[in-house]
Structure formats: C-alpha cells, structure tokens
C-alpha cells in the first residue's frame with residue numbers, strides 16, 4: 317500500500333490496496349492516516365455494497381441513515397442520486413449533522429455515476445484552519461460556544477422521520493464549543509459550520525457575534541486548508557466529518573450523479589479544547 321499527501325494541510329492519496337480485501341496491518345495504517353490527513357482518497361475501487369460496508373467498518377460501526385433501505389443493498393447504504401434535470405441544491409461549505417449532540421464522525425462516498433465533468437467535492441481541514449488563526453483571535457474565541465440547529469436541505473426528507481425533524485426544529489439549539497480538541501491527536505480545531513446549521517455564538521446573538529462567526533467560517537475556506545477532488549468512477553473517499561468542511565459543487569445540471577454513502581455511529585460530542 318502506498319500513501320502520498322495531497323497537499324501540506326489535508327488529504328492522502330492511497331494506492332496499492334484492494335478495498336474488498338484490506339488486511340489488519342493495512343487497516344491500522346489507514347486509521348492512523350485518516351487521523352493525520354482527514355481525508356483518504358482511493359481510485360479505481362469497483363467494490364460491491366457489502367464489501368463497501370465491511371471496508372468502512374475499519375473506521376467505525378456503520379449505521380443506517382436513509383429511512384428506506386435500498387433494495388439489494390445493506391441497510392446502511394445511503395444513495396445520493398441527483399437525477400437528470402434535477403439540481404443539487406447543497407452547494408456550500410458544511411459538515412453534516414453539527415445540529416446533533418453527537419455529530420457523525422466519519423463519512424464516505426463511492427462514485428457510481430458521474431457527469432462528464434463537474435460535480436467535484438472540496439474538503440478543508442478545521443485543525444489547520446484553527447492553527448492558522450492569529451493569537452488574538454484564538455484568545456478571543458477560546459471559551460465560546462455556538463448554537464446549532466437543523467435547516468431543511470435536499471437530503472433531509474430521505475434521512476429524518478417527520479417526528480425527528482419536528483423535534484429538531486422545535487427544540488432548543490444544540491450547543492457545541494467553538495474551539496474543540498481532537499482526542500485522537502491532541503490538536504485543536506475550529507468547530508464552525510454553514511450559518512443554516514451553525515446559527516450564532518451563545519451570548520453573542522447580535523451583529524458583532526454574527527460577524528465574528530462569519531469571519532471564522534470564511535477563514536476555514538482559505539485555499540491553504542483545502543483541496544478539490546475531481547471524482548472518477550469507483551473513486552472512494554473517507555473523511556472525518558467533524559474535523560472537516562466539505563463543499564459538493566453543484567455545477568453539472570442537467571446531468572446525473574449517483575454516489576453511495578456510508579456513515580459511522582457517533583458516540584461522543586465534540587470536546588472543548
């Protein structure tokens with residue numbers, strides 16, 4: 317198995333491994349590389365959906381997220397299908413589920429059908445983003461918390477029952493620290509998200525707080541902290557959802573795109589730094 321960093325801040329190309337047959341030593345090396353690099357990219361992996369689930373279990377217990385399982389596939393397999401003439405409306409930097417007390421730690425996508433060009437995904441490293449802040453800002457935000465709450469998006473209907481969705485929208489916001497510490501490597505990271513999920517800073521629900529939050533969200537998007545992935549058929553990507561933001565670019569209308577998706581079980585909330 318060969319590994320090569322994608323850029324200094326984030327990402328690892330991984331080759332010379334068959335995701336349908338990953339040995340114990342390789343699995344350990346992949347877990348370590350993911351903690352260090354945040355995103356692993358594998359090309360040319362034509363695996364079946366049961367093989368895909370077994371592979372993802374290297375990183376955690378896979379969980380069912382689509383309310384209705386897909387016929388002929390394991391219950392954990394989600395399908396993100398943008399049909400011809402349907403426009404992907406998620407077109408911004410975000411992490412999934414920050415509005416939950418325990419957001420999903422790992423996500424994966426496997427490309428099954430792609431437009432001829434377009435439909436790239438960008439990933440940024442929130443540990444690198446934190447490190448890149450000036451000392452004054454680090455001091456200013458060190459003990460702040462933020463309010464997170466769900467908003468309707470294109471995937472919400474497939475993933476949340478009406479009851480769960482109602483509880484999330486009508487309940488109190490979920491609070492998370494703005495600066496968290498990753499227990500796996502001891503590094504601090506900036507826990508920010510798109511404003512439709514990360515609504516405000518606790519106790520600073522005012523223009524000053526909103527401007528600070530907006531500046532941190534914009535800071536995380538700087539090119540030093542991210543890379544842009546152009547998918548190929550059978551590209552598989554695994555990433556640390558809560559330590560990254562991702563941006564699925566919606567530029568391929570009216571073409572089709574179909575991705576398999578897996579998520580692992582969330583067991584802990586983000587830890588304050």
Ligand SMILES: [Fe+2]
Pocket residue numbers: 410411412562
């Ligand atoms: Fe997402």
